[in-house]
Amino acid sequence: xxxxxxxxxxxxxxxxxxxxxxxxxxxxxxxxxxxxxxxxxxxxxxxxxxxxxxxxxxxxxxxxxxxxxxxxxxxxxxxxxxxxxxxxxxxxxxxxxxxxxxxxxxxxxxxxxxxxxxxxxxxxxxxxxxxxxxxxxxxxxxxxxxxxxxxxxxxxxxxxxxxxxxxxxxxxxxxxxxxxxxxxxxxxxxxxxxxxxxxxxxxxxxxxxxxxxxxxxxxxxxxxxxxxxxxxxxxxxxxxxxxxxxxxxxxxxxxxxxxxxxxxxxxxxxxxxxxxxxxxxxxxxxxxxxxxxxxxxxxxxxxxxxxxxxxxxxxxxxxxxxxxxxxxxxxxxxxxxxxxxxxxxxxxxxxxxxxxxxxxxxxxxxxxxxxxxxxxxxxxxxxxxxxxxxxxxxxxxxxxxxxxxxxxxxxxxxxxxxxxxxxxxxxxxxxxxxxxxxxxxxxxxxxxxxxxxxxxxxxxxxxxxxxxxxxxxxxxxxxxxxxxxxxxxxxxxxxxxxxxxxxxxxxxxxxxxxxxxxxxxxxxxxxxxxxxxxxxxxxxxxxxxxxxxxxxxxxxxxxxxxxxxxxxxxxxxxxxxxxxxxxxxxxxxxxxxxxxxxxxxxxxxxxxxxxxxxxx
Numbered sequence: 258x259x260x261x262x263x264x265x266x267x268x269x270x271x272x273x274x275x276x277x278x279x280x281x282x283x284x285x286x287x288x289x290x291x292x293x294x295x296x297x298x299x300x301x302x303x304x305x306x307x308x309x310x311x312x313x314x315x316x317x318x319x320x321x322x323x324x325x326x327x328x329x330x331x332x333x334x335x336x337x338x339x340x341x342x343x344x345x346x347x348x349x350x351x352x353x354x355x356x357x358x359x360x361x362x363x364x365x366x367x368x369x370x371x372x373x374x375x376x377x378x379x380x381x382x383x384x385x386x387x388x389x390x391x392x393x394x395x396x397x398x399x400x401x402x403x404x405x406x407x408x409x410x411x412x413x414x415x416x417x418x419x420x421x422x423x424x425x426x427x428x429x430x431x432x433x434x435x436x437x438x439x440x441x442x443x444x445x446x447x448x449x450x451x452x453x454x455x456x457x458x459x460x461x462x463x464x465x466x467x468x469x470x471x472x473x474x475x476x477x478x479x480x481x482x483x484x485x486x487x488x489x490x491x492x493x494x495x496x497x498x499x500x501x502x503x504x505x506x507x508x509x510x511x512x513x514x515x516x517x518x519x520x521x522x523x524x525x526x527x528x529x530x531x532x533x534x535x536x537x538x539x540x541x542x543x544x545x546x547x548x549x550x551x552x553x554x555x556x557x558x559x560x561x562x563x564x565x566x567x568x569x570x571x572x573x574x575x576x577x578x579x580x581x582x583x584x585x586x587x588x589x590x591x592x593x594x595x596x597x598x599x600x601x602x603x604x605x606x607x608x609x610x611x612x613x614x615x616x617x618x619x620x621x622x623x624x625x626x627x628x629x630x631x632x633x634x635x636x637x638x639x640x641x642x643x644x645x646x647x648x649x650x651x652x653x654x655x656x657x658x659x660x661x662x663x664x665x666x667x668x669x670x671x672x673x674x675x676x677x678x679x680x681x682x683x684x685x686x687x688x689x690x691x692x693x694x695x696x697x698x699x700x701x702x703x704x705x706x707x708x709x710x711x712x713x714x715x716x717x718x719x720x721x722x723x724x725x726x727x728x729x730x731x732x733x734x735x736x737x738x739x740x741x742x743x744x745x746x747x748x749x750x751x752x753x754x755x756x757x758x759x760x761x762x763x764x765x766x767x768x769x770x771x772x773x774x775x776x777x778x779x780x781x782x783x784x785x786x787x788x789x790x791x792x793x794x795x796x797x798x799x800x801x802x803x804x805x806x807x808x809x810x811x812x813x814x815x816x817x818x819x820x821x822x823x824x825x826x827x828x829x830x831x832x833x834x835x836x837x838x839x840x841x842x843x844x845x846x847x848x849x850x851x852x853x854x855x856x857x858x859x860x861x862x863x864x865x866x867x868x869x870x871x872x873x
Contacts, residue, residue, distance in 0.1 A: 270366040273357065274303050278318050281361060290368060292343030303364060309341045320354070320364075327356040340366055393480070393500040395419070399444060399488060404495055413469055429466035429477060436465065436498075439484040443496055464507065467500070479507045530628035532565065536621060540565050550630045552604050576601040588612045592621060599635070606632040666708060669701030711831050718838035725768040725842060732765050732803045732862070733758035733796045739776035740794060746777075747792070750784040754792045762798030763864050767843050775836035775847075779807040779858045782829045787811055793857070801864050808850060808857020 270287035274280055280303050283295040291307060298306060308319035318324075323334030334354040339347040349369040354362050387394065387407050394407035403418045414423050428436065439461065461484075466477040480500040487493040524531050530547030534540055543557040555568045571578035581600055588595050596611040609631045615623035676694035680686070686694075717723030740756050747754055776794075783792050787809040795806045833849075840847040845862035 269368075270364075272303060272364045272366070273361060274364060275361040276324075278302055278304055278320055278324060278362075280306075287366070290366065291340070307340050307366065309339055309347050312338065320352075323352065323354045324362060327354060327362065332356070337369070340368075391501060393498075395498045396487075396493060396495045397440070397498070398495055401440070413467065415470070427468050427470075429468070432465040435463060436482065436484070439463065439482070440496060440498075443484040443486040444488075464503070465500070478502055479504045530626075532560075532626040532628070533615070534565065534624045534626070536623055538564060538566070538624070541623065547628060550608060550628050552602060552606070574602060576603055589624070599631070606630060607635040608632075666705060669704045669708075672701040673698050673705075708831070711835060715831065715835050715838055718835065718842055721842070725771060727766050727768055729764040729766050730769050732762070732767070732798075732805070733760055735767065735769050735772050736776055736794060736796050736805055738769075739773040739780070742773065743777050743780045746781060747784060751789045752784045752787065752792050754780065754794060756794045756796075758794070758796035760797050762803060765803055765862060765864060767862070768839075771839045772843070775839040775860070776805065776807065778832040778836040779860075782833060783807060783809055783858070785829060802845075803862045803864070805860040805862075806857040807860075 270290040271284045272280060272287050273282045279300055280298045283293065283298050288294060293306065302318060304313075304316075304318045304320035313319045320334075323336060326334035333356070334352075336352050337349070338352065340350040340352065341347045351367045351369060353365045353367075355365075356362055390407065391409055392407065393410045393413055395403065395410050396405040397403055406414065406419070410419075414427060424433065442461075462481050464479055465482050467480050468477055479502070481503045482498065482500040485497045485499065487495060487497050524542070524544045525546075527544065528546060530550040531542065531544045532540060532547055533542040540560045540563055543560045545557050547553075548555055548557060548560075551569065551574050553569055553574060560568055571581050575581045577600070584598055588598075592614050594611075594613040596609075598610045598612075599607060600610060601607050607630075609629045611627040611629075613625045613627075614621050615625055676697045680691065680694055683690075714723065736758050737756060740754050743754065780792060780794075790809050790811055792807065792809055795804075797804045797806075837847045840860050840862070843862055845860060848859040848861075850857060
């Protein structure tokens with residue numbers, strides 16, 4: 258323990274001066290401190306006596322500013338400055354001036370403590386801090402000789418110099434070489450202007466393992482160690498080693514890393530896309546499945562730290578980016594979990610997006626988005642919906658077909674039966690009446706045969722027992738031939754046909770005769786429903802399929818039927834079913850118009866390299 262320093266009283270000078278700053282009284286302590294005799298200074302200017310010449314700046318009375326301060330708000334003048342002795346030397350002093358009413362001023366000059374005492378007090382200050390510091394500090398001479406250890410270091414290696422055996426007992430064997438390398442590197446570290454490293458700014462900090470006393474040689478603690486060259490520091494002139502126990506921080510970091518690794522592994526193993534954003538919509542976490550599901554080339558690593566809309570532009574990924582943005586803003590404003598938002602992608606796939614806000618201490622700190630590819634499920638669902646729609650449509654059509662077919666069969670059969678009965682009951686009827694009856698019987702018999710043929714054709718098409726004569730054709734040519742073949746029927750129905758069929762596209766393998774039959778059937782149906790108007794026929798190619806639309810610009814009125822059972826529409830239902838079966842056998846679809854709309858019959862035929870087995 259450092260011995261207590263003796264308290265040495267410091268001299269104090271008291272001088273009174275008149276309002277002009279001239280000495281009135283000069284105390285004995287003033288004589289001792291300043292070296293002037295009272296008899297020599299009475300009546301002299303105190304400022305000229307005690308203020309060094311270098312500080313006067315040409316002023317008549319160097320203390321006048323302090324005297325003037327006494328008349329201010331402070332009521333006194335005060336400064337710390339060098340004070341001159343009679344022998345010409347000076348010393349740091351505290352000068353205090355207070356006024357004497359109607360007499361002048363009292364000037365008190367007190368010497369400040371010597372610099373050596375200040376330095377000693379500074380040493381005690383730093384020693385007290387070091388003694389209580391947890392930082393292990395050791396100082397070595399450049400030749401590697403130990404010089405000093407802080408109390409924390411002594412508690413680690415014990416009293417006295419840390420020998421090689423002591424170092425080997427507390428330092429992990431794998432870290433001894435590292436410490437030696439750092440010592441040599443610090444000793445030889447060059448500076449731009451020459452010399453060695455004298456600042457910790459460039460010193461490297463590494464983690465080493467130390468074994469403090471009392472751990473029974475089992476527990477290794479982790480210390481952050483820095484070796485610094487302080488040879489150029491006069492107060493040190495050596496190599497300083499600093500180390501602080503960071504075991505808890507390292508353990509916490511490792512636990513956090515392990516936890517993060519588990520979370521990352523879990524997220525990467527998911528088959529759904531995960532995106533976590535902070536409150537500013539910057540990506541914090543993402544997995545590779547996200548890019549794969551969205552069809553984006555941007556990896557999860559590139560996405561982290563960036564604004565997602567910049568690296569995943571919605572207009573390039575989503576078929577309807579406006580709807581996506583509106584839904585996103587709604588979810589963010591709502592701030593509640595939501596699931597099941599479906600969005601179509603530009604590549605035709607469909608995803609479902611779920612959202613959940615992330616809260617910490619009741620405050621929203623981020624957003625979680627989960628993306629799933631549901632293309633297969635949507636395809637199945639839409640297929641079922643289309644199948645149900647088709648079944649409902651077929652049920653409706655078959656109801657009308659049964660009525661129409663019954664009417665068509667009943668009419669000719671009734672005629673045949675009536676005229677046959679007439680011939681049987683009136684064998685002596687006139688020859689011309691007999692001829693009319695026979696012609697009616699023959700005409701209605703032929704009509705019945707055509708209906709039976711159509712029924713057999715429909716059964717063959719639906720049962721795939723009727724073969725197709727397939728060959729590669731240009732679809733607009735086939736449709737044009739069908740329009741030409743319908744010319745006579747159009748003239749009788751009082752309609753005009755406008756064909757737009759100069760579209761370009763690949764060849765299509767179809768049965769041209771059957772496909773012409775389907776188009777002509779649709780033309781007949783439209784002509785009976787919109788007699789006296791124009792029929793538009795348009796052929797286009799898009800999205801790997803040919804499309805044929807047949808319809809009238811005028812809407813179908815409510816209550817009207819395309820497949821009416823009237824005489825003018827007789828056979829329409831059966832004709833449509835045949836047309837539908839022909840299109841279906843070619844792998845396509847036929848959609849019907851809806852009441853109150855101008856939608857036309859729509860044939861869609863995908864371009865395929867081959868049709869199912871059995872067609873040929």
